[in-house]
Every structure is written in structure tokens, then in C-alpha cells.
Amino acid sequence: MLPTPFGALDEKSLSQMRYSIGDHVFRQGDTTKGIFFVASGGICLTRVTESGNSVTIYNAQTGDMFAEASIYSDHYHCDAICTAPSEVVRISKQAIQKQLREDTAFSEGITKRLAVQVQDYRQLLTLHAMKSANDRVLLAVELGKLTGSVTQFANQIGLTKEACYRALRDLSDRGLLTKTGRGRYAPTPRSEDRLP
Amino acid sequence: MLPTPFGALDEKSLSQMRYSIGDHVFRQGDTTKGIFFVASGGICLTRVTESGNSVTIYNAQTGDMFAEASIYSDHYHCDAICTAPSEVVRISKQAIQKQLREDTAFSEGITKRLAVQVQDYRQLLTLHAMKSANDRVLLAVELGKLTGSVTQFANQIGLTKEACYRALRDLSDRGLLTKTGRGRYAPTPRSEDRLP
DNA sequence: ATCCGAATATGATTGAAATCACATGTTACC
DNA sequence: GGTAACATGTGATTTCAATCATATTCGGAT
Structure with a gap:
């Protein structure tokens, strides 16, 4: 429909x-x-x-x-x-x-x-205006932009796929993202969300 | 009105x-x-x-x-x-x-x-997606985005003011832009426009 | 089953913009 | 008129993403 x-x-x-x-x-x-x-x-x-x-x-x-x-x-x-x-x-x-x-x-x-x-579009512009690749990738993942391939994702947020992979790994290493599979990443739940 | x-x-x-x-x-x-x-x-x-x-x-x-x-x-x-x-x-x-x-x-x-x-917004996104500062600045000036101060202009197109000034000077040196005053630049008319 | 192309992933090098620093010019306001 | 705030402009240094290179994995076609 x-x-x-x-x-x-x-x-x-x-x-x-x-x-x-x-x-x-x-x-x-x-x-x-x-x-x-x-x-x-x-x-x-x-x-x-x-x-x-x-x-x-x-x-x-x-x-x-x-x-x-x-x-x-x-x-x-x-x-x-x-x-x-x-x-x-x-x-x-x-x-x-x-x-x-x-x-x-x-x-x-x-x-x-x-x-x-x-x-x-304003949201996307905000994203594109961030200089740091890590900030860009983190916010983009949090906004749920990483649905398809990382290559597509990288292009959409204005980074090369290499820079994107590196940022994804970096953010995973820092615990800000969690790797859920090959080419799959999700935001790590923040502590507030886990409080009893 | x-x-x-x-x-x-x-x-x-x-x-x-x-x-x-x-x-x-x-x-x-x-x-x-x-x-x-x-x-x-x-x-x-x-x-x-x-x-x-x-x-x-x-x-x-x-x-x-x-x-x-x-x-x-x-x-x-x-x-x-x-x-x-x-x-x-x-x-x-x-x-x-x-x-x-x-x-x-x-x-x-x-x-x-x-x-x-x-x-x-799509236009602005296209602008932000250009990697080269010169390309960005040139297109932005051509689109008439340089109305107020260069500092504002720089922020709007996602560059630092320094990078922006340098690009403006560079483009002026190459003859792609014409400096019309302090902090004022305009696209140099292309040859086609001047033909009889 | 295997071959091909594309996506994932990472390492090394380079280049361009950010940053820092500073001089001058202009405007506005007391 | 003086000065404070800010814009213009440029030079030196650093940083970080682009680029180049390469290995591996996956999926689809033959």
C-alpha cells in the first residue's frame, strides 16, 4: 500500500x-x-x-x-x-x-x-557540516543511516569508504559502537538507558 | 509586503x-x-x-x-x-x-x-559534498551565496574562514573570480557571455 | 564447483584543510 | 577621539581524511 x-x-x-x-x-x-x-x-x-x-x-x-x-x-x-x-x-x-x-x-x-x-535535509546538512569523521559516523549511525552497504553509507555521509571503515572500527574500539556482524554496527546503549 | x-x-x-x-x-x-x-x-x-x-x-x-x-x-x-x-x-x-x-x-x-x-537544501548538500575548497567556494560564489561577511559565508559552506580567504585569493589569481572590493568577490564573466 | 566482481577491512603515504599565530582595516560606541 | 570588537588577510605547522595498495570474504553467475 x-x-x-x-x-x-x-x-x-x-x-x-x-x-x-x-x-x-x-x-x-x-x-x-x-x-x-x-x-x-x-x-x-x-x-x-x-x-x-x-x-x-x-x-x-x-x-x-x-x-x-x-x-x-x-x-x-x-x-x-x-x-x-x-x-x-x-x-x-x-x-x-x-x-x-x-x-x-x-x-x-x-x-x-x-x-x-x-x-x-537539515539533519543531513548538520551531518555533513561535522569535520571529524568519527563524529560524523557516530551521529549517522545513531540516526539510523547505516541500513545498506557501508560503501553506500560512506557516500551518503560524504566520506570515503576507507575513512568510514576506520571510523567504525575506532568507535567500536572505544565502545561507542557495537559491531553486530560483517558490515553491521549499532550504537552501544548509553548507561542511562540501562538504569533500573 | x-x-x-x-x-x-x-x-x-x-x-x-x-x-x-x-x-x-x-x-x-x-x-x-x-x-x-x-x-x-x-x-x-x-x-x-x-x-x-x-x-x-x-x-x-x-x-x-x-x-x-x-x-x-x-x-x-x-x-x-x-x-x-x-x-x-x-x-x-x-x-x-x-x-x-x-x-x-x-x-x-x-x-x-x-x-x-x-x-x-539539495543544492547546499551538493555544495557540502565537494571535497576541494576551491570548487566549493567557486560554486558557492556562482550561486550567489557570498552576500554578507566572508566569515558567515565560510561557515555556511562548511569551511574555516582562513581556508575560504585562501580559496578566494587562489580563484582570483587564476582569474575565475574577480575581487570587487574588500571582502567582495564576483564570478569572472565567462568568455561565451562576452561574445558579440 | 569455481570464477568473477563487489564489499569488507586495514596498512602506508600524501596532500589539503584545520589550527595557530599575527598584522592590518573597519565599524561602532562611549 | 579612543578603544573595543570584529572582519579581512596571510604565513607556518599540524592533523586527519584521501589516496594508493592489498588481502579476505561473500554472493551471484556460469
Whole structure:
């Protein structure tokens, strides 16, 4: 099922698609066709700057939506690349615009989603603004950003994978993180949380 | 005059306030009273992380709004600190919520503003993800981020002021930027722009 | 079953930005 | 007018993440 408020939309405005690793859902500069929901798999939003650097903006996993802000853009501002075999639902831009005009609750839902996204981006910015790799990695893990591969995680928080692995090991050595498996780390519960 | 769509609101829902340098408009954790418009001056949004680092999220200048996403939050996520003698209009949260329910055009305007903000944050993220100080500074100047002091600018793009000054000088030496005065730099017009 | 590619992991070296230090210029305020 | 506070600007040193290199493990394809 689609998240609120998209359940209100007609089936006809949805298209189910499948992608394999490396496939593009859309490219930077493509005209906007709609917004997307990841039914299963993973889609990674990256942006290529003038200098040719590639930057991960957002890492959409199962249950996430992406390209929500594209309702008011003529073209996409980033590439959407499949990082795991994925089922994706595309929600037609036209249908959304129609519903926005006709359905107050739907409109409110969209606004709320965008407001949350703004907060999320602020959070990510806060993360990127930390100079120390250890601080960055610790906060990012605490925020639950380490869901997929460490390589993806590293890119998302603006570090090389090497620096990331080192920080993860360092933080584990200091007892701030606990290694729960190969490439899996979790925050060590703080003492307050364990008090009787 | 307030920017679209806030002109639709009743005068009663607005409060004019004045702040001096260093004053707090609100603090991280305060319950949300509304959103703000900078009639004149400058307000800087900073967030304090667990480790005690202070991070500039946004630098609102004359004509800008801030804390727009707070409509759906119970408390503010950052500090708003006055960086220049400022006149600020506070727009009551209640009035906005009422208008959102009753006025479709207003609601659409708000949604559009939030969508634009999402794009802006993406832009800032792209900026922060660039490793080279020169690239960062050049792009930031091209995007028109160098409006106030270089110190503020440096903080906003995630560099120390020293690194920033050096990059500005370096880019000026290479002819990519032109120094237009003390602490003032502008992109050097590219050759294409000068063709007859 | 084995081969290939990618992710995990770590060590050594290097380079660029942070830090420290300091000089000068500008503004605002008593 | 004097001075305090802060912005501009640059040089010297240090630190820490990027880069380069390499070994191992895992999963998927043949």
C-alpha cells in the first residue's frame, strides 16, 4: 500500500516498474513524469556537479518515496539509480496535480511530507557540516543511516569508504559502537538507558 | 509586503519585532509559535549537535523567510540568532493552520515554497559534498551565496574562514573570480557571455 | 564447483584543510 | 577621539581524511 496521502489516488495514475542494479529510473535533466515509491529494493539519488563529482543526495529503501519535490519542477535535478533489484511504483504527476486541486486532505498530506523532508535535509546538512569523521559516523549511525552497504553509507555521509571503515572500527574500539556482524554496527546503549 | 502566499493573511496574525545582534528569535527546543519573515537585517539559523558543535543551517537575509517547516513541528530544531539589527515579522502558526484549511491557493503556495526549499537544501548538500575548497567556494560564489561577511559565508559552506580567504585569493589569481572590493568577490564573466 | 566482481577491512603515504599565530582595516560606541 | 570588537588577510605547522595498495570474504553467475 502507498503511504499517506497517496492511497487516495486512482489505480490508473500508478505504474508498477521493475529495475535491475545499475538501471536508471530517471536521469538529471529528464522532464518530470511523477514521483516514486519503492515497493521493494533500493534506489539511490545522485547528482553530478559541474566538476564531474558524483554526490549521493538520498538513499531510498523499501517503503520510501523519492523525487517528491519534482511536482513543481519541469525536470529532475538528480539521477535515480537502482542499487538492488527493485519494484517501484511511479505516481503520475498529472494525477497528483489534479488531486491537489480537488482534495484538501491530500494537499495537506503532501505539504506535511515536504515539511518532514525539509527537516531531514537539515539533519543531513548538520551531518555533513561535522569535520571529524568519527563524529560524523557516530551521529549517522545513531540516526539510523547505516541500513545498506557501508560503501553506500560512506557516500551518503560524504566520506570515503576507507575513512568510514576506520571510523567504525575506532568507535567500536572505544565502545561507542557495537559491531553486530560483517558490515553491521549499532550504537552501544548509553548507561542511562540501562538504569533500573 | 510579505511574499506569496502570506499576503492573504489577516494583519492580526502578524507581529512585528526588532532584534539586536546576538539576540535569539527562538531557541532549539522552544515550542513553535510561527514562522518568520526578515523585513530587514539578518537572522542566522544554527544547530548545536550532541558533541557541542555549532552548525549554520541557513542564513536568512532581508526578504527571506525562515522556520517554514515548523508548521508541522511542535518545537524548533535550531537556534535563530540575529546577525545584524533586524526587523522581523512573525506569522502566527494558528493563523497559518486556519488559512491552510480554508484557502486552497494559500495551501498550494505553501506547498510550492516547501518544494523550492527542498531543492535549495539539495543544492547546499551538493555544495557540502565537494571535497576541494576551491570548487566549493567557486560554486558557492556562482550561486550567489557570498552576500554578507566572508566569515558567515565560510561557515555556511562548511569551511574555516582562513581556508575560504585562501580559496578566494587562489580563484582570483587564476582569474575565475574577480575581487570587487574588500571582502567582495564576483564570478569572472565567462568568455561565451562576452561574445558579440 | 569455481570464477568473477563487489564489499569488507586495514596498512602506508600524501596532500589539503584545520589550527595557530599575527598584522592590518573597519565599524561602532562611549 | 579612543578603544573595543570584529572582519579581512596571510604565513607556518599540524592533523586527519584521501589516496594508493592489498588481502579476505561473500554472493551471484556460469
